[in-house]
Amino acid sequence: MAIEIEQPRVGLSKVAVSKTHGEDSPYFAGWKAYDENPYHETSNQSGVIQMGLAENQVSFDLLEKYLEEHSEASSWGKGAPGFRENALFQDYHGLKSFRQAMANFMEQIRGGRAKFDPDRIVLTAGATAANELLTFILADPGDALLIPTPYYPGFDRDLRWRTGVNIVPILCDSSNNFQITPEAMEAAYQSAESMNLKVRGILITNPSNPLGATIQRSVLELILDFAVNKNIHLVSDEIYSGSTFSSSEFISIAEILETRGYKDAERVHIVYSLSKDLGLPGFRVGTIYSYNDQVVTTARRMSSFTLISSQTQHLLACMLSNKEFSENYIKTNRERLSKRYDMIIKGLKKAGIECLKGNAGLFCWMNLSPLLEKPTRESELALWKVILNEVKLNISPGSSCHCSEPGWFRVCFANMSEQTLEIALERIHKFMEQRKRN
Amino acid sequence: MRLIVPLQGVVQGRGGLIFGSLIPCALFYFLQLYLKRHRSPKPRSNPPSPTTSSPKLAEMTRTSSRSNLFSRSIGQVRISSRATSIAKPNESPYYIGLDKATEDPYDRLSNPDGVIQLGLSENRLCFDLIEKWMSENLGHSITGRDNGELNINGIATYQPFDGTMELKLAMAGFMSHIMGGAVTFEPSQMVLTAGATPAIETLCFCLADQGNAFLVPTPYYPGFDRDVKFRTGVELIPVHCRSTDNFALSITALDQAFNQTRKHGTKIRGILLSNPANPVGNLLSREMLYAILDFAREKNIHVISDEIFAGSMYGNEEFVSMAEVLDSEGFDKNRVHIVYGLSKDLSLPGFRVGVIYSFNENVLAAARKLTRFSSVSAPTQRLLVSMLSDARFIEEYIKTNKRRLQNMHALFVAGLKGLNIRCADSSAGLYCWADMSKLISSYSEKGELELWDKLLNVGKINVTPGSACHCIEPGWFRCCFTTLAEEDIPVVLERIRKAVENTTDLLNSS
Numbered sequence: 045m046a047i048e049i050e051q052p053r054v055g056l057s058k059v060a061v062s063k064t065h066g067e068d069s070p071y072f073a074g075w076k077a078y079d080e081n082p083y084h085e086t087s088n089q090s091g092v093i094q095m096g097l098a099e100n101q102v103s104f105d106l107l108e109k110y111l112e113e114h115s116e117a118s119s120w121g122k123g124a125p126g127f128r129e130n131a132l133f134q135d136y137h138g139l140k141s142f143r144q145a146m147a148n149f150m151e152q153i154r155g156g157r158a159k160f161d162p163d164r165i166v167l168t169a170g171a172t173a174a175n176e177l178l179t180f181i182l183a184d185p186g187d188a189l190l191i192p193t194p195y196y197p198g199f200d201r202d203l204r205w206r207t208g209v210n211i212v213p214i215l216c217d218s219s220n221n222f223q224i225t226p227e228a229m230e231a232a233y234q235s236a237e238s239m240n241l242k243v244r245g246i247l248i249t250n251p252s253n254p255l256g257a258t259i260q261r262s263v264l265e266l267i268l269d270f271a272v273n274k275n276i277h278l279v280s281d282e283i284y285s286g287s288t289f290s291s292s293e294f295i296s297i298a299e300i301l302e303t304r305g306y307k308d309a310e311r312v313h314i315v316y317s318l319s320k321d322l323g324l325p326g327f328r329v330g331t332i333y334s335y336n337d338q339v340v341t342t343a344r345r346m347s348s349f350t351l352i353s354s355q356t357q358h359l360l361a362c363m364l365s366n367k368e369f370s371e372n373y374i375k376t377n378r379e380r381l382s383k384r385y386d387m388i389i390k391g392l393k394k395a396g397i398e399c400l401k402g403n404a405g406l407f408c409w410m411n412l413s414p415l416l417e418k419p420t421r422e423s424e425l426a427l428w429k430v431i432l433n434e435v436k437l438n439i440s441p442g443s444s445c446h447c448s449e450p451g452w453f454r455v456c457f458a459n460m461s462e463q464t465l466e467i468a469l470e471r472i473h474k475f476m477e478q479r480k481r482n
Numbered sequence: 483m484r485l486i487v488p489l490q491g492v493v494q495g496r497g498g499l500i501f502g503s504l505i506p507c508a509l510f511y512f513l514q515l516y517l518k519r520h521r522s523p524k525p526r527s528n529p530p531s532p533t534t535s536s537p538k539l540a541e542m543t544r545t546s547s548r549s550n551l552f553s554r555s556i557g558q559v560r561i562s563s564r565a566t567s568i569a570k571p572n573e574s575p576y577y578i579g580l581d582k583a584t585e586d587p588y589d590r591l592s593n594p595d596g597v598i599q600l601g602l603s604e605n606r607l608c609f610d611l612i613e614k615w616m617s618e619n620l621g622h623s624i625t626g627r628d629n630g631e632l633n634i635n636g637i638a639t640y641q642p643f644d645g646t647m648e649l650k651l652a653m654a655g656f657m658s659h660i661m662g663g664a665v666t667f668e669p670s671q672m673v674l675t676a677g678a679t680p681a682i683e684t685l686c687f688c689l690a691d692q693g694n695a696f697l698v699p700t701p702y703y704p705g706f707d708r709d710v711k712f713r714t715g716v717e718l719i720p721v722h723c724r725s726t727d728n729f730a731l732s733i734t735a736l737d738q739a740f741n742q743t744r745k746h747g748t749k750i751r752g753i754l755l756s757n758p759a760n761p762v763g764n765l766l767s768r769e770m771l772y773a774i775l776d777f778a779r780e781k782n783i784h785v786i787s788d789e790i791f792a793g794s795m796y797g798n799e800e801f802v803s804m805a806e807v808l809d810s811e812g813f814d815k816n817r818v819h820i821v822y823g824l825s826k827d828l829s830l831p832g833f834r835v836g837v838i839y840s841f842n843e844n845v846l847a848a849a850r851k852l853t854r855f856s857s858v859s860a861p862t863q864r865l866l867v868s869m870l871s872d873a874r875f876i877e878e879y880i881k882t883n884k885r886r887l888q889n890m891h892a893l894f895v896a897g898l899k900g901l902n903i904r905c906a907d908s909s910a911g912l913y914c915w916a917d918m919s920k921l922i923s924s925y926s927e928k929g930e931l932e933l934w935d936k937l938l939n940v941g942k943i944n945v946t947p948g949s950a951c952h953c954i955e956p957g958w959f960r961c962c963f964t965t966l967a968e969e970d971i972p973v974v975l976e977r978i979r980k981a982v983e984n985t986t987d988l989l990n991s992s
Contacts, residue, residue, distance in 0.1 A: 054782055054817040055751075060688040060848035067851065099639060108634050118861070119620040127616055128609045133832040134677075134825075169676050169834075173855045180713055181565040185692075206687055206713070206852070244562070275559055311559040325640045326860030328676070338561055342569045348708065349680045353859035354832030 064205040070425060071096070071197040071444035078438045085463060093468045096438040098253065098406045099459035100287065100323035102380040103373065107323070110369050117362035126358075133354040136344050138167040142357040145364035146331055150316060152370055153286045158298035164333055166343040167357070171283050171317035171330040173350040175202050175247075178313055178332060181342050182277045183209045183244035188236045189279075190214050190246040192224045194409075194445035194452070196253045203247070212236040212243070215448050218411075221400060222255055224248070224263055229270050245277030246270065251284040251294060251404035254445050254454035256385075258288060258404050261295045268300055268308065277311045286321030286374055288404040289382035301335070309335035318360070320406060321377070327356050381406070381458060384465070388457045391469035395476040406458040410439070413451025415479065424450040435475045437468055568712060575934055576601070576704040576950035583944040590969065598966075598974055601944040603760065603912040605794065605829045605964040607886040608879060612829065615875050619868060637860035643853040645674030649863045652870035653837060657822055660793035660880060665806040671839055673849045674863075678790050678823035678836040680856035682709040682754075685819055685838060688848045689784045690716045690751035696786070697721050697739050697753045699731045701915075701951035701958070703760040703788075710754065719743050719750070722954040725917070728907050729762045731755075733773050740781060752784030752817075753777075758791040758801065761951050761960035762915045763908025765799050771807045775818070784817045793827030793880065796887040797909025808841065815841035824866070826912060827883075833862045887912075887964065894963040897975045912964040916945075919957025921982045930956040933982070941981030943974055 066072070074096050083091035111118055120127040133139065143162035150160045168174040183189060185208030191199060192214040203209060214232040216222040229246070236243045248267060250259045259267075271278040280297040288294040301309050314333040319325035329352055334340050364370055388408055389399055400409040416423040421443045428441040431453075442452035457465055561569070572578075579601045588596035650669035657667050675681045690696065692715030698706060700720045710718050721739045723729040736753070743750055753774065757766045766774070778785045787804040795801055808815050820839040825831035835858055840846050870876060895905050895914055906915040922929035927949045934947040937959075948958035966974070 054784060054814070054842075056842075056844055056848070057688055057691050057694075057751075059691075060844065065851045097640070101635070101639070104634050104638065107638065111634065120616065127613055128606075131609075131612070131830050131832050132604060132606075134834075169856055169859070170854070176855055181561055184562045184564060187562075202854075206855075244560075277559060324638050326637050328857050328859045336559075336561075338565075338569050342561065342565045345568055345708075346712065349676075349683050349713075350856045351676055351834050353676070353834045353862040355862050355865065356859040359861060 059206055062205065064201060066197065066201045069197065069444055070428060070441055074428075074432055074438040074440070077432055081436075083436070083464065083467075085461070089467075090436065092432070092436045092438055093464060093471075094438050094459065095456045095468060096440045096454075097459050098320065098456050099325060100320055100377075100381075100406050101460065102384060102458050103323055103377045106369075106373050106376060107363075110363055110366070114362060114366070117359045120358075130354045130358050134351065136347050136351060138165070138352065139354065139357040139361055141365065142352075142361035143167070145361045146316075149364045149370055150285075150333070152374055153321070154294070154296050154299065155291050158296055158302055160298070160333060164335065164340055166332040166334070166340060166347055167352050168330040168332065168347050169328040169350040169352055170325075171281065171315050171319060172198065172202050173347075174315045174317070174330040174332045175199070175279075175281065176205075176207065177343055177346050177350070178279055178315065178339075179203045179207045179209050180346065181339055182279070182313075183207065184242075185209065186241065187244045188212045188239075188241035190229065190232045190236065190243060192216050192228070192248060192252075194222070194254055194442055194447035196249060197440070197444045199247075209244075210236075210241055212239075212241065213446055213448075214246070217449050218400075218452075221257070222252075222409075224259070224267060226266050226270060229267070233274060243274065243276055245279055247279040247281065249281040249283070250297070251282075251288060253284065253405060254407060254440065254442075255400055255409050256402035256405035256407050256454075257400065257409075258294045261300070264295060264297060264300050268297070268304075268312070271311055272308045275311075277313065279313050279315060281315040283315065283317045283320050284405045285316070286377065287381055287406060289378060289385060290403065291374075291378065293403050298333075306335065311336065313339060322373075327360070328352060329356065329360065384457050384462075387462070387465060388455070388469065391466075392472065395469070395473040396480075397472070397476065400452075407454050407456040410453045410455050411451060412453055413449070416451045419450050421450050427451075428453070431475070435471050437471060564713065574704060574950050575931065575947050579934070579938055579944040579946065582938060586942075588942070588970075590967075595942065597938070598943045598970065598977070600913075600961045600963065600965070600974070601946045602965060603826065603962045604831065605826060605883070605887075605912050607890065607964050608883045609829060611875075611879050611882060615869060615872070619872070620865075637864050641857070641860050641863070643857045644850040645672070645853075645858055646863050646867075648867045649674060649858070649870075652867050653822075653835075656870045656876065657792075657837070657839075659876060660827060661789075661801060661803050661806070665803055665809055667805065667839060671841060671846060673838040673840070673846060673853055674858050675836040675838060675853055676834040676856040676858055677831070678788065678821050678825065679705065679709055680853075681821045681823065681836040681838045682706070682786070682788065683712075683714065684849050684852050684856070685786055685821070685845075686710050686714045686716050687852065688845050689786075689819075690714065692716065694749045694751045695719045695743060697736060697743075697750060699723050699735075699755065699759075701729070701761055701948055701953035701960075702754075703756060704946070704950050706754065716751075717748065718754070719748075720952050720954075725906065725955055725958075728764060729759070729915070730764065731766070731770060731774075733777055736774075736777055750781070750783055752786060754786045754788070756788040756790070757804070758789075758794070758908075758910035760791060760911060761913060761946065761948075762906050763791075763911035763913060764906065765797075765801055765909050768802050768807065771802060771804060772811070775807065775811075775813045778817055779814055782817075784819065786819050786821060788821040790821065790823050790826050791911045792822070793883070794887060794912055795884060795910045796891045799909040801910065805839070817842070819845060828879075833866070834858060835862065835866060890963050890966065890968070893968060893971055894961070894966075897971050898961075898978075901975060901978060903978075906958075913960050913962040916959050916961050917957060918959055919955070922957050925956055927956050930958075933957075934959070936981050937978065941977040943977050943981075 078092045078094045081091045083093040143165045146165055147160040147162040188210040191211050212232050214228045233243055285294055312335050317330040332343050398411050402408050424441050424443055431437050440454040583597040583599040586596045588598040650672045654667040654669045695717035698718050700722050710716055719739055721735050723731055740750055792801055804818055804820055818841055823836040838849050898916055903916050903918055922933045930947050930949055937943050946960040
C-alpha cells in the first residue's frame, strides 16, 4: 500500500487571506439571498426584489437609440479604417478624443460652472480602481484617510485591502441631517493622531452615497479649509454628479476652487465614472481628475494596471462628443430619476416611513428607527433580516455603511422597472400595516 | 542669481569699491531674494496643463517646466513614498527609445526619415484578416439584440468582475487551440483581467507579501520590474542565463540564487518565468519544466508561467505549456499559475484582455475578488466571444499568422547575418535576440548603451538594449520585426550599417 506523504502547503500572501474584501458582511449577504431567489415580473413574483444595488436602468432606451443611429461608434465604419490603430492603442494617456469628451461631459453636468482640462484626466477601469489608485498615491501603508459616515460599504475594501491604508470615520448624525461639521472633522483627526496614524487626506462623496443628498456650498468651503489647514489631500468622489434631480443643486469642489482662483488646488482630486450617471458599470470607465501635476503623472503610470479598453474609449468618445445626445441624456435622466424619487418617497410616506430629504443619487436614506426594539446595531440587523426574509426586499442596513445611528437603511430605486417598484412599495405597505396591528 | 553683473563692475574697478558697486550689489542681491520669496502667482481661470508625459510608461527629464515649478512653490502637500519613486523620470533606455520612436514614427511614404520602431513587441502582420472579420461581422451591434430589439442591458449592467462565462469558455478554447490542442483549459479556473499586466500584479499580490521576492531568469521583459514591484513591494531576484548555452535556465543557477537570497534574509515566494521567453524567444523543454516543478516543490514555492507568446511560434520546436506537464504527471498543481493575454497572439493590446489560470482554489478566490480593480470591458467581452467562437476564422488566423511570422523571422535574421550579426536560437515571439557585442567599443554596459544611442540617434532605429532586460552579457539587443513590412527590412539593415560604419568588424562579413 502506498504511503501518502503530506505535501507542504504552499503559502499565500496576507492580502490573499485577509477578510478586508468584506464579502462576509450583511451588505453582501443580502445579495446572496437575492441571487438565490431573484424576483421576476412574470416567472417569480414572490422572489426577493433587489433594492441594494445602486444601478441606473431608467435611461437605457436613450443609449440604445444612440447606438442604433450611430453604428460608427460600435464598429469602425465600412472596411474598419481606424480599427488597427485603435486595437494597438495601449497608451496610458488614453484616447485624446475620449478625454476631451469626458471633460466636456463633466462640464455639462456642472452647467458649465467649472472647466475641465482633458490633460488632467487619468483614465481607469472604473471608479473602484480610481479610488484605490489615489489611495496608493496619497498615502503609505499604515496612514489614514478620514471619511464621513455613513459611507459606501465598498470603501472598506477599495481603499484599504491592497493599500494597507486605514479609514478613520468622521461621525455624522441625523441631528443636522448628517452634514459634515468642522468639529466632527477635528475629532476624527485627533482620533487618528491618538492611534498614531498619519492622516493623509479626507475623502468625501458628493452627492453622498448612501444619503442621496448633495453637500452644501458652505460645508464644502469648510472641508477645503480643513484640508488646507492640516495640509492634507481632499478627494471628492463625484460619481453621482449627473444623477442630481435638479441641475442647480449640485456644487462641485471644482466650482469652489474656481471661485478661489485655484489657490490650494494641488491638494484636490476628483473621481468620476460613467457607471451611475450613464448606467454603464459593465463598461468599466472611471477617471481621476487631479489639479496636482505629480499626482497626474504618477496616476497615469499606475493606470497601466487598469486601462480602459480602447474599443470602449472609441465608442464613448463618439457618444459623449455628440452634444445633442449628451445634453438630452443629462436632462432626461435627471427628470426620470426625480420622478422615481418622488414615487418612492410618496409610497414610503403612505406607509408611514420618513426618509432624509434627498436631491440626488439612485437611492433614498430611509429611517426605520421607530421600528427598532432597541436603538442598537443588533436590533437593526434583526429588522434587516425580517425585511429580507419575510418582506423579500434586499435593502442595505446603515451599519454596513458605518452609520453611528441604528435604524437607517439605503433603498435603491433606479435598478428596476416602475412596476417592480410599485410591487416593492406594496410589500412595504403591507408589512407596516401588519406591524401596526400587532 | 544675477550677482554676476554687479560684481563685474567691482572687478573692473569702475567706481569706488564700496559706494560704487558693493552697496548697489548687495541691494540688488537682497531685492532679488525678496522678490523670489514673495512672488505670488497670478490668479488664472485654470491651472496650466501638466507636462505632456510620454505615450508609453516613462518620462524624459522635463521636470523643469513652469507648471511643475508652480505646483512646487505653493503648499507642499506630500504624496506617498510609493508614489514618489514612481513619479521620478524614467531613465531606462527601454522607455526612452519607445518615446523617441513614437514622437517621430517612420512611415515609408510620409516620413521616410523617421525612427523605425523595433522596440515594441507588437504584431502587425495579420491585421488585414482581423479587419476583414470586423467588417463582415460587426453589422449586428455589439450590444446584442433581444427579439429583434436592440438591448443594451446585457452589457451595460454590472458583470462578474472576473469575466463572463461565455468569454471564459471562448478563451479556454482559443488557448487550447493555439497550444496545439495538447491541453484543455477549464473556464472555472480562469480569471479574466484588463490585460496580462494586471494578471501578473494580481498574482504577486496573492502569492507574496511586501518584502518577499520572486526569482526571475535573465534576460527578462523590462515591464516585469513595473508589474511586480511598483505597488506590491515585492522584489525580483535575477537568475542569470548565458549565451554559452543559448540563455537556457539552469537549476543550479536557480538554486544558487535561492540560497544567496535566503542568506540575506529575504523570503523567496516563487519563480516568474516567461515561456516562450521574452526577449530571447527560446522555449522551456519538457524536461526543464519537470525540473522547475521539482525545484519548486523542494523549496515549497510558487511558479508563475507567463505564456503570452504561446501562439507566436515560428520555429519547429514544440511548445509545451506548464498546464500540459501538470496534466500528465503527479505534480502538486496548487503552486502553478499561468498568465496569458490577447495582446500578442491576436494583436489586440488596446482591448485589454488577460488571463490568470490557476489550479489553486484559494488563489482563484482571492484573484476573483481583486479583478474588481481591473476587469475586461463588457463590449469588448461581447466582441471577443463572437470572434473567438468563429472557428473557421481562428483556424485561418492561426495558420496565416504562423506562416507570416516564419517568413519575417527568416528574412530578418538572414539580413542581420549578412551584417555579421548573429541571433540566439529562438522558436517564438515577435522579436529576435541579436548579438552586437562585436560592434561595441568597450565590452561593458557603457559600450552597449553607446551603441544603443548611436542606433537610435544616428541610425534612427529603436531597439532594446540587453541591459534594460537585465542581461548579464553586454552587447545583446532585442529587435522586434513584426511591426515591419518586408520592404522595410533592407531599410533597417542599411541604417544599422550606416550607424556602425566605422566599426571594422562589420566589413568583415564572412
